[in-house]
Structures are given as structure tokens and as C-alpha cells.
Amino acid sequence: MNMRDVLSWLGQGFRLPRLAIALPGIALPGLLLLVALAFGSAALAADPNAEIAVAVPAADADTWRQVKDGESFIDTRHDSTYSLINQSGETWRQWRNKWVSPFGLVAVGGMLVMITIFYLIVGRSQLDEPRTGRKLLRWSVLSRALHWTLATLFLILALTGLNILYGKFVFKPLFGDAVWAAMISGTKFLHNYIGPFFGILLIFVLAKFLKHNWIKRHDIEWFKQGGGMIGDKHPDAGFANGGEKAWFWMLATAGMVVFASGLVLDFPNFDQSRDTMQWANIIHAVGALILTAVSFGHIYIGTLGTEGALEGMTTGYVDETWAKQHHNLWYEEVKDQAGEAPAAQPHDDQADSTPSSSSPS
């Protein structure tokens, strides 16, 4: 018997005392049986292939499952929660690089192209009748301040977000590493620090404008007529038309999802897993790209696309003719308030007037 066989026999023999104490009646037969087993396994070990099968832990399906799931697993890195192989990493990479990145470019770029073509072919939506010169208060100072603050933050986040996704293809080769390094680190700083403020402000803006944005029956009709693009009659609209309400509810849904997923990415110090952050990243990018694409439509309609619209959000007042043409139901409610725009800014509770909030003058 060589050394290995002795060790093997000892290995089997270690179980003997316990068995002998537990079952004294069969101790002797048990001993004989174990000795027999020990020699049996020693004989087995003489066959090199069988020896390897016993001596070497096989990397079977169970091993690979542990590798992926991190079960029965210790890691010498002190704070590591990582499995040996991060299986979802490749999935995330493919989602981001093969789908989100190219189709985001299609969505954002496609929207710009479509708006340009629309502007070149259809042109600006003009006022059908001359201005009366009589003004209606549409947006209070507070509303305008909220809108423009939110708009500024949105633009910064959209541009920095696009830079994070696409900047390396444009600015790195264009400006070189030194400029690009400053640019992209500034981008990340702005994006990460402005994001939470945008989200909090968004909640206030949504709460403030909610009363104007409940969907009414005439809004369905507004959409059926394409907001006035289909047919020659302008569809009914209250303070907010169907398109504005759609934009409101997009911000209330997609906007809040982007805010929430952004927080998951922005504060990695809450022990959220890599998998959580991968999904948060995909959701964040998809939501933000959709919002960016649609925001171009909102910006176009509010500035170049519609005569007389922008002054509502800059001065607070719109012309009577504009109100009658674009927001006829609202105009009917507030037409008796039309007059000269006062030099002094109105108090907030007089603005955004609806029958429920405005007092008869």
C-alpha cells in the first residue's frame, strides 16, 4: 500500500468513530464494511482516469451557474458584490450600442429633418385675421419663470446627454484629447448636478399646470383633425390644446421616468447593483431621447411655427385674434378681460385665468 492509499483509507476511516458510537450494535459489521469500502476506493484510485475524476473538481453546469449567480462564492475584494462573470454586461452593451444609440440618432435627427421639411413646404401658421391690439393675459410671471427655468435646464440636460451618447464621434476627433477631456468632464458635471434640480422643478411645473391639462372630449377631436392640419376648420381648444396636453402628459410620464432612472444612475452610493444601473441607463436614455425629439416639435410650434405664440410666454400676453384662432374655448371664457396690456406686471392669481380661478371684472 503506498502513501496515497493510506491517506485515502484514513479519509474513509475518519467517519468510523461517530458511526460506532451511534450504532453500537452494528459497530463491528460497520467497521468491516468501511474497511472494505476503503480498499475499494483505493483500488479505484489506482486507475488514473478514475483518480482524476475524484481528485479534480469538475467545471460542470453547476460551476458555471455559480460563476454567473455568485452563489457559494467568496471574493477577496473587501466590498465586492460582483459575481465572477457579469453576464448582463454584454446584453446592456448590445442594447446601448446597437439599438439605443443608432435609433436615438434616427429619432432626434429625423424629428429635426421632418420639422425643417414641414417648415419649408407648409410654412408658418399665420394669423387668419389682423391683430386687434387687445391683449389677453395668458401666462403669469411665475408661470413664465417656471417655464423658462425648466426649459433652460432641459436644454442643458438634452445637449449634455447627447454629448455623452454621441460626442466622442464628433468632438474628440474634431478638437483633440485636451479640449475633449475638459468638455466631457464638464458635460458630466452639468448633467449629474442639474438633473435632480430639473426633476424637482418638473414636479412643481406639472403641479402648477395640471389644471389646464385634463383631457376633454374636444381634445380627441383636436387630434382627429391633426390640430387643424387636416381640413380647413380649426378644431376646438381650451386654454391648452390637444398638442400641449400631449406634451404635458409626456413630461408627466416619460419625464418622471427619466428623472427616477437618472437618480438611480446619479447616486451610486446606495448599493444598487450593476444590473439595476444597466436597466436604469437604458430606460433613462430611451425616455430622454424621446423627450428630446418631441421637444423639438414643442419648440418649433412655440417659436417659428406659429405667429403670435411666443409673445405669450415672453410678455405673458397674447393677442385677441391669436386666442380666438388657436384657443377658441378659452377665448370665449376670458374675452371680456381683453384690453391693453398693463405696464405693471399682474399679480400671479390673475393669470392663467380659467372660470374657476378668475374673478369677474
Added chain:
Amino acid sequence: MAQMKFMCDAERCIECNGCVTACKNANEVEWGIQRRRVVTLNDGEPSEVSISVACMHCDDAPCMAVCPTDCFYKTDDGIVLHDKDLCIGCGYCLYACPFGAPQFPQQDAFGERGKMDKCTFCAGGPADSPEEEYEKYGANRIAEGKLPLCAEMCSTKALLAGDAQTVADIFRERVVRRGHKDGAWSAIGNGSPSAIDAMAYDATQDQ
């Protein structure tokens, strides 16, 4: 040109963590960062197996593919390095990496990540002076004609580093000497139709 690779022979690794210590010492890695780790499955059981893991310097490196600043590059030796001047600590390389190699010192408020640190195959990184290189990335042993210290100091020679062809030759010789008919990574007599399939198992894909 050589294609540098690590290979850890799981049947030789005794979980001594010498590689981890050697790496920290060679590269003076900052507190909290551990570029190499040893993972043990079924610790204390007969099927216990250990493996040392760090950046595996992938051919098609996921970190390079997802980095928004494009700070990664591959040397002529196939070593994946990154430029800390470009890194913004976004964490995308960590999301994508199969091996959990990228680590971030938490230097800033709100858990904001610092600049990513990972194994450089002891090949340093981009810097203006050797002092700056050592400060940012650790040792550049490759420039001195030496292999990574983790593999050089491995007491059982479980961890191999070097040109992929040389590493593969050494490992193949071991496999032959061990008498495996299927290779060291596959179970014996498990009824697998093809030993090659078992060796080529890709854990990042669902079966």
C-alpha cells in the same frame, strides 16, 4: 506582435492571494482599490475551486465599446489601457465589463465616482513622465521587459501571463500531463458529446 493574456489555472490556484498582494505592492494602488481578486467557489467543500481574476484584456473589450469619452485604447501587445485624463467616472465600463475589473475611488460628494482604475497588465498608461505614469497607473514593467508581478510571484504558477501562444502552450502541456482527455475545464465522463464544446463554453451566453 505578441498578444498579452492572463490565464489562471484553477486546478493550481490555492487561494493564497499572493497575486493580489503583489499587484498592490507593484502598483501602489490607492486605498480601497484592489485590481486583482481571488474568487473561491464552494469554499471548504470537496468541490472547492479558486481563480484569480483581474482585467482580462479582452480582444473585443466591452469597456472600450461603451466608454462615452473613448478613453480606452489597446496597445500593440493587445493590452487594454485607459487615459485617466479623459475618464469622467461614469461607470459604464463597470456595467459592461464581464469580470468586474473597473473600480472607482469614491472621492466626491453624493457617491460620485472618481477616475476609474483597473489592471494595466503592469504596462502603465499615458503620461508625460515616468513619475506621473507611476502615480496614475502604477508600474510599467512591460517597458522594462518584465511580465506582470502577480503572475511572476504566483507560488504555484497557477496564474500565467504573457503572449497568448506561450501561455496556451504551457497550459496545453499541463493538460496533457494531467491525462485529461477533455481538457482541464471540462468534467470527465459526464456524457458530453463534444469535449471542444465544453471547453468553448461561454458563460456570458445563455445555454
